[in-house]
Amino acid sequence: MSASQRQTLAERVAARSGVDASLVEAVLAAHAVPDSHVPVMARSLRVTRLRLRGTKAGPQGTGPFDATFDIPTGVVMAVGANLRGKTTLLEAITLCLRGEPRELQRDVAKWLSDVECDTEINGRPTGFRIVMRDGAIAEGSIVEATDLAALRSGGMGTKTVLAAASAKEYARAVDVFMLDRLSLEPLLAALNTGGVQPHRWASYFGALYPPAGREPVLIGETAMAGLAGRLLTVFLDLPGAALYTRVRAARDAARNRAKNAAASRTSDTERADARRAQLDALQAARTALGELALRSATRPASAVAADVTTLAGQLADAEAAWTAAGALHRQARAARQQDQRALNDHRESAVARALFHGLDPVACPRCEAPVATERRAAEAHSHICAVCTQPVTTDDDGETERETQAALEAALDASTRAAAAALEAYERAEEEVTKLSQRLTEAEVELREARDAATTDERASLELAAARAEGALAVLPDDDPVLIDPADTILDALVAELEADLVEPSRELFEELGAEIATLAREFGIESVTEIRIDRAARLKIWKGGADAGGFTAQSPGERLRLRIATVLALLRVGHRRGIATHPGLLMLDSLKAEEVQDSDAAALLDALIRAAAETPNLQVLTTSADQSLPVGKLPADAIIAPPAPDQPLW
Template structure:
């Protein structure tokens, strides 16, 4: 609590507000005032079981295969296209919520079980599959791995309890991602680009730092290079003070500031436009009054009084007619909408009579634009919905309906009846308004005729015209008041001031802690890079944005993205191991310590280099509490580097599972 109060006090002093103001702003934005040091977040996998029925020419039939993983480096060895990468994807599906990409072999699977330890808690993930989709799944917690490994359902008598259940792939993904964020003490990474809506990145973004991306990816850490995510991952894994909180504070401040600026710009433009409208109207009114004064002075006294009365009456009639015309216009609009609705309902009735797909989609939503980007759906997609049975929104195939078509037809017919009734009522109201408008128009014409006959003088028509213009301009001025200056919302002003001060204060805390950690991190990355076979590496310099500058070959400096694929792989692994080492030395919670690497030899690494990389990675993994799964099709390589109990292999040409 003392640390939180110290942060509040520093932010209040910087913003020149009270501590209560700081607390109120942070609470209103849903942002915690500082976060205690993260809990340790180790993640280990122990057992993967896959069961199903293989089809095709290669060893068809039932299978039930179990893989066990120990600490350190484990190699998955098999010929190409024999299930090595699938193991990594199945582990990813269980832990991440979705596989990074589905292999063709997944359709063979009926059951997938994964046993893991998440931040010290024994957990089991049990997936039941059909046609490459989850039909049911459950996550279990238990007292230990031995108790969990034989169970696929809760067993309260032995302490095996459910953490969540899911009935679909989407539900499983959502729930496992929330579970991992909670147990690994992680917070969403929020970002906003150029004042756009905030985007929140969760567990899948963090998981990108566990499953190495392809060597040609430009991202040093994780598999998403945009929105500054590599830098945010680095800050979280180094446990820099409230890294996720800083991101939220900066994002909220940017969004609020942009919204205020846009509002102010819009208000200023509206003020300028209104002022110009009033100036022009006032000039026109002054000219009309001057002309009216001239006409009044030139007319006879008693005649002029009668003329003025008739002119006023005519203007009054004109106002009533204008109001009636406006009412008729509104009723005409409503009638058109009712007629269009009736036409749509009749078309829908015809569709559900002729198409099972239309009946299936009858109760669905009818969006006209994409709910994400607001772009309108092309007419072709609506046509394809009926012709090729593909949803106009997601383009997936839609099967026929299961409910009785009579119910759908009856409801569609009821809609037609209701919209037809609404159209009839609107037509009747429109007719009545039209008759009233005709009556008032006749009255106006009568008044105008009387006005024209009131005085034979040539000035009468002009007088009436000018008088009408004066009244019109006076009315226009009355509905064009000066717009008040754009006033700032005091609460918004306070929030922006406090959030900006909070961002600067947290940035200062980050910079202080970064100075302490990054020198050690640079040294560790350089040492590890050389051990992993980057022979010409002299030194590296990494910053809080995860930008890595590499000095090699006699002081030549290049960025990480300028390195060849093999060197990128070495540097990525070096960064993960360095995070673990620096974290251990400074007693901060860092990377979960699980690393998945698919076919490192394919990343333009020579045979001698890959031997050196795996030998050093094996030694580093054992020394730094790092669990690594690596795949390879090189049987000799695995046996040259690792003991047999660290190798999971299939006979050459045979499937791994």
């Protein structure tokens, strides 16, 4: 797509979205919409050698092993009795090329110490090296070489392009490397949470090593997130298919974010309509009440009644406060009076003592008996009163008297202030009671007048309408409706335009692909197939004997296995004829006789695979069978991996 053509795309998106072209250009740039579609180089992946080293333990024999398998192009079959290591060959290759195990048995993994897998990726010699410890990847590396001999020897002409010190690091290294070398992008899928989930090389690998026949997915190993259809469009290199998938995932993620944001509230349109209706109802009720107020001097009875209720409550509270303040005032006044009396008594006692102390009586003031001379003498030196024989106050006792008087004066001062404060509070409370009583009386008069007004029913009806509208508005969010992000509108339009660009070229391509799958299905033993159609979602529609036979999942497990193989081979054949990048060409099948495939069917299927490999450049099929006679006479000796003896293991 040239720069002018890209501008045309921007104009088309702008016209469809109604957004300014300059903003459309910015969104296209933000999502890396390329100036033009560059066809991807042809992809190819071929295994050339597998080496397994380690120490075996178990009933099949013990001791160290070091087995190397050279693997030619075309169809290669590993044969041997069950549990003799056939599937392990495929799983070991998977461990190297996928970056992580799929179904490698734990006990077998613990036997392995080193795994080497040599390949050619787009014609370039590439080796995968793994060191195993206790059944897990401990170290790993990817090396490239000038030729396969150098790769095998590890000498001159090789270089390490990626190295890893753990299983996780090795998986990441293989993921990045394979996506880059095979010109593949992560497959993006929108999440319900609003995020985007990338499906990377491990998801692509499911198209190289398909699952068992009973699984419901046509291509790949999972049906989630529409991955089968995404794999199909990538392997057909439809112009803009990868871009369409990426932009659609971004668009769907944005939609999910918006949906989640609005999940707990009414839709914007409904909310705006409901709010407008309630605002209109409230305005109408208020306008009518205003007009009614002009015709009536009184306020609404309900409002006056509310005032009466409020004032009555306030008056009751104020009277209670007044009563409490009065009691407090009386207590404070009594305390002050008591403190005053105490101080007066003390002062009078002191004066009396001072007065009588200065007297020199000669006789008792009560009985007039004379005071004896010896008592007068005792009073002088022992301070005992000559009249009553009680101790006479000294100067020290006078100091105590002064301290007592000071304390009594302080107490009186405090109680005087408290009494004054209590009196002030009492007077304020009394004033509040008087004021509220007056207001309550006025409100009650107004209420009687309002209830007698001829407009009471009309006013009540209008007030009820206003209250209902206000109540409805209270539960409706008062924020403005959420505005639609122009970028989301642009993404919608961009997805629509890219999809429109895919429709025409994909129609002819998928018709050709469906016809090729039908041809191969018949060659693989499903002879009743008359027509097969496939769409961009990787859904098959099958006709047998001219009658509708349903989709892929409606077929038997054995037929599903054949249809999976036919789909991959059809991709390769159509891609080769059209000169487009498709499936890398490596297909691994565990047991051709699985899934109810009979001996005659397995032989026919193997013959068809051999013919397809001869007619399809870069195709390599690695498969297994417990029937050691199956490949004899059909495959060359170097394409049959067999044990030394019928019951012995392969390695």
